[in-house]
Amino acid sequence: MSEFKIFNKSCYTLADLENSTIEALITDPPYGISYQNNYWDKDLPDRQIWNDSFRVLKEGSFGLVFSSIRLMHRLMVDLEDSGFIIKDVLMWAYLNGMPKSRNVGLAIDKELNIKSEKIGEYKYVQGYKKGGADNYKAKTKYKLTPSSELGKKFNGAGLGIKPAYEPIILIQKPIKKAKNVAQNTIINGTDALNLESTRIPYEKGESKVGHNPHPNGRVTANILRTSNFNDGYDKFFLVPKVRQKKDDYNFHPTLKPVSLMFHLTKLITFEKQTILDPFMGSGSTGVACAKLKRHFIGYELDSGYFKIAKTRIEKQNLITNNSIF
Numbered sequence: 192m193s194e195f196k197i198f199n200k201s202c203y204t205l206a207d208l209e210n211s212t213i214e215a216l217i218t219d220p221p222y223g224i225s226y227q228n229n230y231w232d233k234d235l236p237d238r239q240i241w242n243d244s245f246r247v248l249k250e251g252s253f254g255l256v257f258s259s260i261r262l263m264h265r266l267m268v269d270l271e272d273s274g275f276i277i278k279d280v281l282m283w284a285y286l287n288g289m290p291k292s293r294n295v296g297l298a299i300d301k302e303l304n305i306k307s308e309k310i311g312e313y314k315y316v317q318g319y320k321k322g323g324a325d326n327y328k329a330k331t332k333y334k335l336t337p338s339s340e341l342g343k344k345f346n347g348a349g350l351g352i353k354p355a356y357e358p359i360i361l362i363q364k365p366i367k368k369a370k371n372v373a374q375n376t377i378i379n380g381t382d383a384l385n386l387e388s389t390r391i392p393y394e395k396g397e398s399k400v401g402h403n404p405h406p407n408g409r410v411t412a413n414i415l416r417t418s419n420f421n422d423g424y425d426k427f428f429l430v431p432k433v434r435q436k437k438d439d440y441n442f443h444p445t446l447k448p449v450s451l452m453f454h455l456t457k458l459i460t461f462e463k464q465t466i467l468d469p470f471m472g473s474g475s476t477g478v479a480c481a482k483l484k485r486h487f488i489g490y491e492l493d494s495g496y497f498k499i500a501k502t503r504i505e506k507q508n509l510i511t512n513n514s515i516f
């Protein structure tokens with residue numbers, strides 16, 4: 192059974208938590224890229240929270256911190272300066288990322304005050320909606336091609352490539368020199384990745400590789416995917432991004448898939464250990480913890496998102512000792 196403590200307040204200082212009492216950190220903090228103009232995503236978190244997290248984690252504890260390609264270097268420096276070791280960077284690969292779309296050729300026409308040529312039209316709905324334009328009030332938009340010479344030269348040129356992964360930084364609070372790995376795991380239950388619970392099973396009929404292939408499958412990789420690309424590459428773990436659904440009460444703009452949080456939670460913890468998420472948003476880490484019989488401590492500043500997290504976590508009937516602050 193899982194125990195939960197969730198706080199509707201700022202995580203800074205983590206004053207509610209004792210030193211060296213928590214076995215893992217899993218969090219998806221603000222990326223500092225003003226994603227969809229969200230007020231809380233203007234800056235990376237202050238380094239203070241990584242100092243606080245370091246304080247409350249046990250020696251040898253692992254952490255997984257989501258980040259953005261553009262600013263992960265800064266976050267990694269903050270984590271390292273707070274005392275953590277950078278162990279790896281996992282790559283959450285998905286196929287449905289959208290490139291920044293801007294046809295530079297058309298922008299040049301506009302700059303030169305030259306009308307681009309209409310070559311067709313299409314229906315457009317703000318954001319992705321299931322069923323496409325047919326089921327929603329759609330605007331008619333024109334397909335254009337550049338008219339100016341320079342516009343033609345740069346027709347189709349854009350501002351970015353398709354983003355198809357998010358980095359997740361694997362960190363560890365170092366163990367003190369006086370102890371070896373086994374001694375630390377015996378005392379703290381940390382310093383060991385749960386590789387057995389996250390093996391990727393072989394597919395039916397697939398030939399097993401290596402001298403002594405493990406019957407339960409391969410060790411999980413640092414590229415995560417759940418379904419096949421059908422491209423002949425090794426088996427990874429791919430999780431598609433979650434779409435907000437029209438009727439869904441969860442409107443958090445950066446909601447993470449529970450199946451992804453499930454895998455990550457399994458990877459760095461064992462049953463009955465406690466996971467901290469200082470930036471829990473709509474509570475996806477907490478939902479995974481409930482399903483996996485892990486204890487969970489979460490903070491969320493925004494009361495709208497906090498309510499969603501509370502509802503989602505309460506839906507998991509496993510909660511026995513549930514504390515909401």
Ligand SMILES: C[S@@+](CC[C@H](N)C(=O)[O-])C[C@H]1O[C@@H](n2cnc3c(N)ncnc32)[C@H](O)[C@@H]1O
Pocket residue numbers: 200201202203219220221222231443445446447448469470471472473474475476490491492493496
């Ligand atoms: C990237 S989102 C997390 C989304 C989450 N992974 C989910 O699946 O819903 C980051 C969250 O951190 C929250 N936040 C920002 N600053 C905070 C602070 N000082 N204390 C607690 N939460 C904070 C934001 O309101 C936002 O919901």
